[in-house]
Amino acid sequence: MIKKTAAQMSASLTSGETTSVALTQSHLDRISEVDSKVKAFLHVDGENALAQAAKVDAERAAGKKLHPLAGVPLALKDVLAQEGVPTTAGSKILQGWKPPYDSTVVSKLKQAGVVILGKTNMDEFAMGSSTENSGYGPTFNPWDLTRTPGGSSGGSAAAVSAFEAPIAVGSDTGGSIRQPAALTGIVGVRPTYGAVSRYGLIAYSSSLDQAGPFGRTVLDTALLHEVMAGHDPKDATSINAAVPNVVAAARSADVKGKKIGVIKQLQGDGYQNGVLARFNESLELLESLGAEIVEVDCPSFEYALAAYYLIAPSECSSNLARFDAMRYGLRTGDVDGASAETVMNATREAGFGREVKRRIILGTYALSSGYYDAYYGSAQKIRTLIIDDYKKAFTKADVLVSPTSPITAFKIGEKSEDPIAMYLADVATIPVNLAGICGMSLPAGLADEDGLPVGFQIMAPAMQDQRLYEVGGALEAALVSKWGGYLIDQVPALGGAK
Numbered sequence: 001m002i003k004k005t006a007a008q009m010s011a012s013l014t015s016g017e018t019t020s021v022a023l024t025q026s027h028l029d030r031i032s033e034v035d036s037k038v039k040a041f042l043h044v045d046g047e048n049a050l051a052q053a054a055k056v057d058a059e060r061a062a063g064k065k066l067h068p069l070a071g072v073p074l075a076l077k078d079v080l081a082q083e084g085v086p087t088t089a090g091s092k093i094l095q096g097w098k099p100p101y102d103s104t105v106v107s108k109l110k111q112a113g114v115v116i117l118g119k120t121n122m123d124e125f126a127m128g129s130s131t132e133n134s135g136y137g138p139t140f141n142p143w144d145l146t147r148t149p150g151g152s153s154g155g156s157a158a159a160v161s162a163f164e165a166p167i168a169v170g171s172d173t174g175g176s177i178r179q180p181a182a183l184t185g186i187v188g189v190r191p192t193y194g195a196v197s198r199y200g201l202i203a204y205s206s207s208l209d210q211a212g213p214f215g216r217t218v219l220d221t222a223l224l225h226e227v228m229a230g231h232d233p234k235d236a237t238s239i240n241a242a243v244p245n246v247v248a249a250a251r252s253a254d255v256k257g258k259k260i261g262v263i264k265q266l267q268g269d270g271y272q273n274g275v276l277a278r279f280n281e282s283l284e285l286l287e288s289l290g291a292e293i294v295e296v297d298c299p300s301f302e303y304a305l306a307a308y309y310l311i312a313p314s315e316c317s318s319n320l321a322r323f324d325a326m327r328y329g330l331r332t333g334d335v336d337g338a339s340a341e342t343v344m345n346a347t348r349e350a351g352f353g354r355e356v357k358r359r360i361i362l363g364t365y366a367l368s369s370g371y372y373d374a375y376y377g378s379a380q381k382i383r384t385l386i387i388d389d390y391k392k393a394f395t396k397a398d399v400l401v402s403p404t405s406p407i408t409a410f411k412i413g414e415k416s417e418d419p420i421a422m423y424l425a426d427v428a429t430i431p432v433n434l435a436g437i438c439g440m441s442l443p444a445g446l447a448d449e450d451g452l453p454v455g456f457q458i459m460a461p462a463m464q465d466q467r468l469y470e471v472g473g474a475l476e477a478a479l480v481s482k483w484g485g486y487l488i489d490q491v492p493a494l495g496g497a498k
């Protein structure tokens with residue numbers, strides 16, 4: 001049962017072939033079996049999950065009309081507030097905090113009857129590309145347990161690729177859904193900025209943060225996308241427009257006559273051979289399906305990484321000021337006579353990890369009055385140039401494409417001592433975030449040199465998310481018929497169920 005897609009699980013629930021309680025129990029068993037090796041979860045919420053499953057089963061038995069994902073289990077990135085359930089954002093500073101409210105994403109999942117299995121591991125406050133910056137230890141890639149699953153949503157990606165959950169929620173500020181999806185051989189989508197509510201999503205960089213879906217197939221990802229998206233008056237940046245019909249797009253999966261733009265700047269130097277080989281094969285497949293391939297030029301992308309690493313730390317230095325030992329989670333140094341400032345210092349020193357501190361310092365410096373124009377101001381100008389590059393490129397093509405990550409999954413420890421090397425992992429995903437548009441990564445095969453998954457990235461204009469699913473669905477269908485199954489079927493079993 002756990003090997004099925006979410007759409008197949010939904011059909012089995014509807015036909016009465018299985019119940020949500022049985023389905024949820026199978027996933028909890030799988031978690032007990034493999035998560036000591038994968039470490040995808042920070043908190044498994046078996047009791048609540050089974051109660052929610054039983055509720056959906058009772059409603060189904062009573063003939064209530066249910067959402068297609070009702071009764072289907074899901075893994076939730078620990079960056080989203082869930083009422084009464086430990087929520088840490090991967091940080092020691094939030095250890096023990098139980099939110100008194102649900103984030104909008106969680107409310108929507110509950111409303112649809114989705115069963116939340118637990119909270120997944122992540123880089124602390126979503127800062128990182130390997131999940132090694134978690135305050136609670138790393139997550140391991142199910143394809144090779146000596147490697148990282150990418151990040152920052154590495155726990156969610158690993159849970160889906162290890163069959164611990166059919167679908168999962170992540171968040172993507174600079175690539176944190178697409179890059180781990182690429183490194184674990186699954187599908188991940190970063191929706192258009194403002195399409196999914198940020199209410200209750202613990203903030204890293206508010207102008208870039210966006211939650212989105214993971215699945216093992218394009219259709220499963222679309223089903224979850226539709227549940228998560230929609231206008232929310234509680235988020236001032238939420239877009240008040242109809243959700244694009246991503247599920248219909250995933251089903252129609254048609255690329256005939258579509259123009260696909262290959263971004264010149266996102267290939268070549270620094271990209272692994274096996275990554276480029278699978279990328280080019282996918283382009284040929286799209287062409288054979290009737291798409292037209294064109295090349296597009298985005299000269300400002302050269303500066304995207306530098307601009308991102310000024311804007312994101314600047315916003316984080318402000319957002320993380322709220323962790324002051326007074327309002328949430330950890331408090332240390334609170335001895336008789338200690339001043340508020342002493343307690344604050346001691347708590348922030350003990351509660352934040354190295355990378356988080358590095359970014360707070362970077363951001364505080366970039367925003368300081370003497371340097372504001374030179375750093376933050378310049379980065380914002382680059383951001384505008386990147387938006388313009390995309391605008392021009394989208395006059396020549398319906399969607400743009402590139403490899404998702406320049407390299408396949410790297411070893412645990414390989415980049416953790418070298419922040420710049422780690423930052424480069426997102427060189428192909430960051431432009432999407434700076435422009436506020438949408439992007440998908442889907443599996444394009446295994447690299448010849450290491451046998452590890454390669455991701456193919458598709459990008460579309462704001463609020464045209466359905467285009468990702470049309471093109472992604474068509475490419476997935478062609479690849480699946482070439483391979484005789486999904487790529488994820490080749491993931492090692494980890495001593496687990498068939």
Ligand code: GLN
Nearest residue numbers: 126127128173174175176
């Ligand atoms: N790796 C990037 C960073 O560390 C992106 C992270 C993300 O998307 N949350 O900022």
